[in-house]
Structure formats: C-alpha cells, structure tokens
Amino acid sequence: MTSRPDIHGVKVEAPATGTGGVLPDLPHRRKKTPLADRAIDVFLLLFGFFMVLPLLLLIANAFKTPEEMLAWPPTLVPREPTISNFTSVLSSTPLLRWIFNSLAFALSSAIAISVTSAIAGYLMAKFPSRTMSVLFAVILATAIVPFEVYMIPLYFQAQALGILNSLPGLLLGYLVMSFGIFLIRQNVIHSIPDELLEAARIDGAGEIWIFVRVVVPLLRGALGALFVLAFFQAWTAFAWPIIVATTKESYTIEVGLALFQTGFTIDLGRLSAASALVLVPSVTIFIFLRRNLVQGVASTGLKE
Amino acid sequence: MSSVEIENVHKIFGTTHVIRDVSIDVPDGSFVVLVGPSGCGKSTLLRMIAGLEEISAGEIKIGARVINEVQPKHRNIAMVFQNYALYPHMTVAENMGFSLRLARHSKDEIATKVRDAAQILGLSNYLERFPRELSGGQRQRVAMGRAIVRDPEVFLFDEPLSNLDAKLRVQMRAELKEIHGRLKTTTIYVTHDQIEAMTMADKIVVMRDGVVEQLGDPLTLYDRPVNMFVAGFIGSPSINFVGGRIARTDGAAKFLSHSGVRWQVDPRVAEVAGGTPVTYGIRPEHFALATDGESGTLPAVVVTVEPTGAETHVVADIGEDRITAVLRERVSARPGEKIHLRPDPAQAHLFESESTLRIQPSGEAH
Numbered sequence: 001m002t003s004r005p006d007i008h009g010v011k012v013e014a015p016a017t018g019t020g021g022v023l024p025d026l027p028h029r030r031k032k033t034p035l036a037d038r039a040i041d042v043f044l045l046l047f048g049f050f051m052v053l054p055l056l057l058l059i060a061n062a063f064k065t066p067e068e069m070l071a072w073p074p075t076l077v078p079r080e081p082t083i084s085n086f087t088s089v090l091s092s093t094p095l096l097r098w099i100f101n102s103l104a105f106a107l108s109s110a111i112a113i114s115v116t117s118a119i120a121g122y123l124m125a126k127f128p129s130r131t132m133s134v135l136f137a138v139i140l141a142t143a144i145v146p147f148e149v150y151m152i153p154l155y156f157q158a159q160a161l162g163i164l165n166s167l168p169g170l171l172l173g174y175l176v177m178s179f180g181i182f183l184i185r186q187n188v189i190h191s192i193p194d195e196l197l198e199a200a201r202i203d204g205a206g207e208i209w210i211f212v213r214v215v216v217p218l219l220r221g222a223l224g225a226l227f228v229l230a231f232f233q234a235w236t237a238f239a240w241p242i243i244v245a246t247t248k249e250s251y252t253i254e255v256g257l258a259l260f261q262t263g264f265t266i267d268l269g270r271l272s273a274a275s276a277l278v279l280v281p282s283v284t285i286f287i288f289l290r291r292n293l294v295q296g297v298a299s300t301g302l303k304e
Numbered sequence: 305m306s307s308v309e310i311e312n313v314h315k316i317f318g319t320t321h322v323i324r325d326v327s328i329d330v331p332d333g334s335f336v337v338l339v340g341p342s343g344c345g346k347s348t349l350l351r352m353i354a355g356l357e358e359i360s361a362g363e364i365k366i367g368a369r370v371i372n373e374v375q376p377k378h379r380n381i382a383m384v385f386q387n388y389a390l391y392p393h394m395t396v397a398e399n400m401g402f403s404l405r406l407a408r409h410s411k412d413e414i415a416t417k418v419r420d421a422a423q424i425l426g427l428s429n430y431l432e433r434f435p436r437e438l439s440g441g442q443r444q445r446v447a448m449g450r451a452i453v454r455d456p457e458v459f460l461f462d463e464p465l466s467n468l469d470a471k472l473r474v475q476m477r478a479e480l481k482e483i484h485g486r487l488k489t490t491t492i493y494v495t496h497d498q499i500e501a502m503t504m505a506d507k508i509v510v511m512r513d514g515v516v517e518q519l520g521d522p523l524t525l526y527d528r529p530v531n532m533f534v535a536g537f538i539g540s541p542s543i544n545f546v547g548g549r550i551a552r553t554d555g556a557a558k559f560l561s562h563s564g565v566r567w568q569v570d571p572r573v574a575e576v577a578g579g580t581p582v583t584y585g586i587r588p589e590h591f592a593l594a595t596d597g598e599s600g601t602l603p604a605v606v607v608t609v610e611p612t613g614a615e616t617h618v619v620a621d622i623g624e625d626r627i628t629a630v631l632r633e634r635v636s637a638r639p640g641e642k643i644h645l646r647p648d649p650a651q652a653h654l655f656e657s658e659s660t661l662r663i664q665p666s667g668e669a670h
Contacts, residue, residue, distance in 0.1 A: 195389035198356050203403035203450075204377035217393040 059279075061272035062086065069268055085273035095274055097249060098256035099281060102235055104167055105252055109174035109234035110227045116176045117226055121184025122215055126197065136185070143178040147239065155243050165250040170241055174234050180226050187222040188215070228289045235282060253278050306367035306457040306490060307332040308353065313362035315348055315514070322348050323514045325362075330507075333488045335481075339501040340511035340537070346494045347462055349511075353492060354383050354460050366457055382451030383460040386467060388443045390435040390450075396422075397431040400449045421452045424483065441472045448480070452487065459484075461493040465500065477503055498538050502526070510534050528668075532660040535585050535653065541617065544627040546584040547657060550577045559584045559654070563623030568600045568649040572665035581657040588617070590651040591629035594644045601644040604629075606637045620645070 056076060061069055063081040089095055124136050154173055163169035192215060200210045216223070241252040251259075257278065260271040308330040315323035323345045330336045338346040351357040353364055355376035363370050371379050382403075390399050400421060401414040409417075422428045425445040435443055444464060451459055464480075465473045481504050484491055495501055501508045502522045510517045510525065510533075518530045522538075529535035535543045548561035550569070557574035559567040559582070567584055594601040604620035604627070611617075616635045619628050620643065629645055637643050654663045 193387060193389065195385040195387055196391065198354075198376075199383065199385060199389035199450075200391075200402075201356070202354060202376045202379075202381065202383050203454075204406040205402075209406070214391060 055279075058272055059276050061268065062276040064269065064272075066269055069272075085269045086277070089270045089273045089277070092270075093256065093259070093274070094249060094251075095253075095256065095277060098251050098253040099278060101167075101170075101245075101251065102253040103281060105170045105174075105237075105241070106231045106234040108167065108171055110231040112171065112175040113177045113180050113230040114223050114227050117180030117184045118216060118219060118223060119211075120176075120181045121186075122188050122211060122219075124181065125185045125188035126192070126194070136181075139178045139181055143182075147173070151239065151243065154240075158244055165245055165247050169244045170252070172244070173240055174230075174237070177226075177230060177233075180230065183226055184219060184222055187219060192218055224289070228286070231285065231289070232282075307365075308458055308490060308492065309363075309365040310349070310353070311363045311365070313349070313352065313364060314360045315345070315352060315357065316360040321514060323352070323360075326511075326514070326516050327362075328509055328516065328519065330490060330492060333490055334506045335484050335491045335493065335504060336507045336509060337493045337495060337501040337505035338509045338511060339495055339498055340517075342496055343513075344511040345514040346496075346509075346511050350383075350460055350462055350492060350494045353458070354381055355379050380454075380457045381460055382454045382456040382458075383462065384444075384447045384451050384464045386463040388435070388447040388467075390443060390446055392435055395432050395434055396427060396438070396446050396449075399435065399446055400453050402450065403454050417453050418449075421449045424452065424486070425449050440468050441476060444468065444476060445479075448483070452483075457490065459489050459491040459493075461491065463495055464493075466495070466497070473500075480504065499540065502538065508538075510537060528662070529653070530662055532583060532585065532655045532662075535655070535662070539587055541588050541628045541630065543585050543587050543653075544625075545655075546586075546622075546625045546627070547581070548584060549579065549581050550574050550654075561623055561625055563625060565602060565623035565625070567602065567647060567652070569652060569654065570649050570665055572667060573654050573663055576666055577654055577656075577663050582663065583655040583657050583660075585653040585655055586627075586647050586651065588628045588630040590648045591627070591631065591645045592648070593631050593633055593635065594646040596644050598644070598646065600649070601646045604643055604645050606639050606641050606643055608639060609635050609637060611635075618643075 057074065060076055060078055062085055063078045063083070064075075065078075065080060065082055065084075068075065068079060120139075124132050158164055158169045158172050161168075161172075163172070196214060197210055200214050205213070236254060237252070238254045238258070242255045242258070245251050245255060257271065257274055260267045260274065308328075310326060310328040310330075313323055313326045314321070326345075326349060328336070338349060340346050348357055352359050353366075355371070355374065359372050363372060365371065366379060366381070391402065394402065397415075397418050400418045404414045404417060418431070419428070422431055425448055427442065427445055427449060430438060430442060430446075435446065438446065444467075447464070461480075465476050468476060477500060493500075493504065505522055507520065508522055508525050509519045512533055518525055518534045525534060525538050529538065532545065536545070546559075546561050546567070548559055548567075550557055551560040551566075552558075553566070557569060557571060559569045559574075561567065561584070569584070596603075602622050604618075604622045607619040607621060607626065609616060609618050611634060616631045616633065617628060618631060618635055618637070619626065621627075622645070627645075635643070655661060656663060
C-alpha cells in the first residue's frame, strides 16, 4: 500500500498552494487583514508539509546508505547520496515488469469499468422497467458482499478458465463496479433530461448514436471521476493479485513490493527505492487525471 | 407542409384513460393551439403526433400518410420543447445542424441552411457560442432554429415560452407568430396560457380530462363558449357566474339569482331556457358604471378597486354574488361603498346549471 501516501500528499498539497491564487479573487475574503491571510497560508503550508513529510522521507531513504537510514535523528537530505539501492532493485527484481503489469491491469480495469458503468447506468436510468429495477437492486446488493467471501470461488473459476498468472486473470473481478453503475445512473437521472434524448430521436439519431454523441459527452465529469477511482482501486489492489499471480513475472507492483518485507527482515533501502520508483507513474497519472477531473466536475455544474 | 388529421384517438396508460376519442383537423399551413389546464392531455396528444408516445387507438395522419407506426425521425416533424433540449456540449451552429448532419447532408449545405435560419432568428452572431452562454430568449430561438433548419412538414411546440419571463414571453409570442407568417408551416402549439392561445392561434382546441371541449377560432370561443368550462378558461379576468333560474314577472322573463337579484336577459335566450336551474355568465368588461334609477342597473357593494391605468378592475357583491367588473372609467369608490352596475344583457350567456352547457339563443347561427 505504498501508493497511498502519494494520493494524500498531492491532495493536501494542492489546496495549500492553491489558496494563494484563489483567495484574492473572492471579494468577501478581501476584507480580512493581510496578517490573518498570512497566518492561514502559514498554517496550511505547515499542514501540507507534515502530510508530505513521510513521502519525502521515503524518497530520501531511497538514496541513503544502510547506516544512515538507521541513524537518529533521521536526515531529510542524505549526507552521502547513493543510487546503489536503485541499481540493486532494478537488477535483482523485475520491477519495471511489475510496474508495467500494474499499469496494464489498472488501465484495463478503469476502461472496462467506465464502459460497463456508462452503458448499464444509462440503461437503468433512462429505460425503466420492472426488469431493470430488479436488476438494479441485484447489482446494488452485490456491493454489500465483501470481496473475501467470493475470493476463493473466483480463484477456482480463474483456474478453470486457465487464466492464472495473466492479465485476464487479474481483471476477472475488476471489469464491473456496482458503485460505478450506481454513480452513472444517478448522474444520468440528475443531469440528462428526457427531452434531450427525445429531441435527438426526432432529429433522426439512432439509440447508439444518442449514447455516444449525446450521453457520453454529458457524462464526461462523472466518467472521469469514476475512471480515477477505478484506476486507483486496481493499482492498489493486493489480495486478488497475490492470489491469482503466482509467478514472479506476473506480479503487480503491490505484490512485488510486499516481497521486500519477509517474516524476518525488512529490506528498507531497496523497499524505499522500489517505492520511490513506483511513485513516478502513479503520481504522473494522478496529476493528469486530476486536471481532467476538475474540468469535468466544473462543466457538469453548468445546468441548462 | 402538410395537414394533420387526428381521428378518434385514444391514449391509455395502464388503467388511466388519458385521451378519449379526440378528433382534430389541422389544415395545411394553419397555427393550431391546444390549450387546457395541466393534466388535460394536451402534451400527451402532441407527443403522440411526434411519435414519442404510442397511439392506443385511432389514427393520426400527416398529409395523406397514417403515421401511427412510423418512427419519430421518419415523420418529418420538428419539435420545440419547454426546456429547449439543446445539446449543452454543442455550439449553436452544431445544435442547429445536428439533424442535417444525421441525414448526411454535405457540410456546405448544412452551413448554408444554418446561416439562413440564424438570419431569420437574429442568431448570426451567436453561432459559435454554447447554449450556456446564451440568455433564455436566445436559447429559445436556437431551439426554433433547430426546427426551422429541417424544413419539416409540421412544427410541434410544447409550452415553449413558459420558461421565459413575462416581458420576453410577449415578445417571443409576436416573433413566433411572425415567423409562422413567413414560413407558413403547419404548427401545433401546446400551452396552458389562454392568452398565448388567443393571440397566436388560427384555431384553438380547448381540452379537459382528455376530451376536446371546444374547437374554433379564438373569438368564437370567447363570444360563444359551448359550456361553462370553456367560458371560464378563456378570458382574463375570467367570466362571472351567478346561479339562479329564469322567472317571469309582468310578462318579461328575467334571471333571478339565488339571493333574489333580478338580472335582465336576452329574451331570445330566456325563451329557450325552461324552468330548470341556470347559471348566468357575464364577462367583466360587459358591465358599465351606471347611476341609480336607470333601467337594468343593479346595486353593488364594492369589495376592492384595482386601477391598472388603462382600466379599473372592480370586485363587488351583487346580492350575495361576488363579481368582477372591468370598467373604462376611473372609479373612486372605496370598499364598502355602493355603486350601480349595468350588465349588458346582449352579451350575457345562460348555462344549464346541471349540464353546464350554454343555452343557445333562438336564431343564433352555429
């Protein structure tokens, strides 16, 4: 679960740095004294700093020698920076392969969940019938069954299908998200009036065209949010990948990182280096998607 | 352009009979307004013409073609919705050209048609904007534009002006009427606003509870309503109703209200009305201010006086019946004061209280 801190780090840091830019635009905030403004800035910066601190220490540790890592007090900037941890990790484990596996898994899962949720959510919102209501209730009901309950049967299913140690095997439980269907259904009900679809039907559009050209563009915000959610759900998944992936080559990064931590020893230096490397793709993707997310949420707020 | 014929149409939702045996003839190029209180089935009927609701029984024809089983997109109609139903993610030009794009017209052709429609509607400077950047009136025009661009056989409007403020509504009303005058496309327009119906329609269809109460040109409906519902629905402030019966004194028939006031009536009507309970109906503008002693005047006790500038609305009690009179003069009477009003018997109607039907004076043309 090493990718957790970076999410929190980025999230908290953003408002801390953003306040300076946003505050002057709000007229009612202007009345406050500059001193109070400054104090709020300082407080938020400090708060942000403490949130990012573990992350900074993790990155710093990756560049430290074993001796310095155990030194007290811990140093934020390594005295003798070394890249031996990185070279060791990259040469002794297929780290890049694991990152690739995780990326492929998370992206495929996010795409699959976005597509299935968009289609199912739209149908359940706009084509109501008795069957749909029952189906929707069943889908919601699946959300209350913990994954651990069907983990083992799912494993046997994967085994029977012969997809252990592969991307399809990893994806088996990650193609549909009941919450996603719920989210999109609510969003469609809330933001797409029937008249819009009727107007398109009269204009001569077919149902698939309506879905692709009218509904999906209007759901951009919700789908963006769902994509991020689904991506990180898969990226941080641990239980299912460790069960279904049994060869070193097929591990995801989460499973791979856990290997540094055995029952008796924790290889701190190499774990830190590996974690620091893992941060690069996940932080990059988050930054990109976050911009998309903010845009999406902002545009759905504009009601016709 | 085409006529629309609605023949014995029914609509049944589950166990509710929403439209009952409605037949309406919409001549080619005419502007027909369906009007009625909410829930009367007018919007459902429009949606059935558009193909958004199935027809339970009966037939709808556009031109010579029965369109009961025809898909909305093949009916060659254009519909303008109350909330405009513009595609929020498309520009004005894309919104207007959407149907042409679906019909695979060439880009140049779409651009030309969109430009022409924008010209008619005064939207030329807004073609690259998004709906959210437009005012309510402009959005309404884009919705119109989307309909015009298609050059359909029939325009369908579903309460298109009810989301606009009062002033803009009056302005758009005139614009719509003017555009219809220019394009001459058969138009069916649904509204609950009787003023919109009166001002725009060639022909008004008054509906209630899924039934056509009366069908006719605006002034016929106003002057000769078939029943108390139509009389009460058309006109603002609405017609006054007084309950009572016809009584003969000294050979002359008069209307005797429940509170004992004698109102003059047209002898041609009184002759037809029997001894059954009747309701006297008179529009507010058919009262005149009078002085005591003139024949046919009635004493009234003023309740409120509302000057509008051009005229004065007086609410007063005649006997125990509260009436509203619209007077040309400015009235200085105060609440509680007594004035004299003279109803014009030639303009008054009598309705059978039980059936609510208007009693037709002998000799009146149908």
